[in-house]
Amino acid sequence: xxxxxxxxxxxxxxxxxxxxxxxxxxxxxxxxxxxxxxxxxxxxxxxxxxxxxxxxxxxxxxxxxxxxxxxxxxxxxxxxxxxxxxxxxxxxxxxxxxxxxxxxxxxxxxxxxxxxxxxxxxxxxxxxxxxxxxxxxxxxxxxxxxxxxxxxxxxxxxxxxxxxxxxxxxxxxxxxxxxxxxxxxxxxx
Numbered sequence: 001x002x003x004x005x006x007x008x009x010x011x012x013x014x015x016x017x018x019x020x021x022x023x024x025x026x027x028x029x030x031x032x033x034x035x036x037x038x039x040x041x042x043x044x045x046x047x048x049x050x051x052x053x054x055x056x057x058x059x060x061x062x063x064x065x066x067x068x069x070x071x072x073x074x075x076x077x078x079x080x081x082x083x084x085x086x087x088x089x090x091x092x093x094x095x096x097x098x099x100x101x102x103x104x105x106x107x108x109x110x111x112x113x114x115x116x117x118x119x120x121x122x123x124x125x126x127x128x129x130x131x132x133x134x135x136x137x138x139x140x141x142x143x144x145x146x147x148x149x150x151x152x153x154x155x156x157x158x159x160x161x162x163x164x165x166x167x168x169x170x171x172x173x174x175x176x177x178x179x180x181x182x183x184x185x186x187x188x189x
Contacts, residue, residue, distance in 0.1 A: 002139035009112035010088035016120045017081035020048070023126040023134060024074050034129040035178075035187040037162065041129035044122050045073040049080050052115050059099045061087065061107065084111060117144055124178045128188040134174075142173035145180055 004015055030042040039047075046069045053063040066079035087093060088108055097107035120136065121144070127134035148155060155161045162182025167175055175185045 002137050004137040004140045005143055009108040009116070010085065010093070012112060013081075013088055013116045013119075014085060016116050016123070017077075017085065019134070019136070020119050020123045020126065021074070021077060021081065023123055023130070023132070024077055026132060027073075027126060027130050029130070030073060032129045034125045035183040036125055039125070041126055042069060042073055044126045044129065045069050045077055048119055048122055049076050052080075052084070055099070055114070058101075059097045059107075059110075061097065063087075084115065087111065120144065121177065121181060124174070124183060128183070131188045133188070136174045138173040141177040145173060145177040148177075148180060 004012060007015065024045065027041050030040065032041045033039070034041055034044050036044070049066060049069055053065075056063055063080070063083050066083070067076045069076045088111060093108040093111075094106055096104050097110050098104040099110065102110070120140065123134050123136060156163070164182065165179040165184050167179040167185055171179070171185065179185045
């Protein structure tokens with residue numbers, strides 16, 4: 001297992017958020033199409049900024065507002081990543097968090113499972129929008145793929161994941177994960 005796979009939630013988020021920040025720094029065209037149908041590179045960042053506050057608020061945890069993704073995607077991401085990191089490093093991170101649809105689990109676990117994993121997967125999208133293949137951890141990707149595969153019917157019926165793309169027989173786990181969540185593995189080829 002890789003260091004990322006065995007890391008504590010705060011350490012894993014720090015690493016994944018830094019990888020996403022590196023892709024932001026490498027992005028030259030914010031209007032470039034992303035592998036998510038109808039999204040641009042900027043929309044990938046916007047998604048990660050916008051969806052998580054209401055998710056946490058449903059369980060009584062507030063995230064501060066951040067700057068505009070339209071004005072400065074890098075600054076908005078830096079602020080969001082720092083705020084999430086602060087929660088993960090707080091004393092309350094190990095405490096229970098109750099979400100109306102997901103039940104109760106430790107706050108750090110819910111952030112790790114739902115947000116850090118999402119950032120990891122969308123790092124692929126942002127890199128691909130710029131014609132790059134991100135350096136994502138294959139062991140961690142394999143773990144996510146294994147977990148998502150066990151609930152494929154639920155994921156597909158949610159409308160949040162497109163149909164899976166076929167992958168070449170020799171595809172690495174990162175490409176296989178991207179294809180599973182509905183990304184064309186040849187998007188930036």
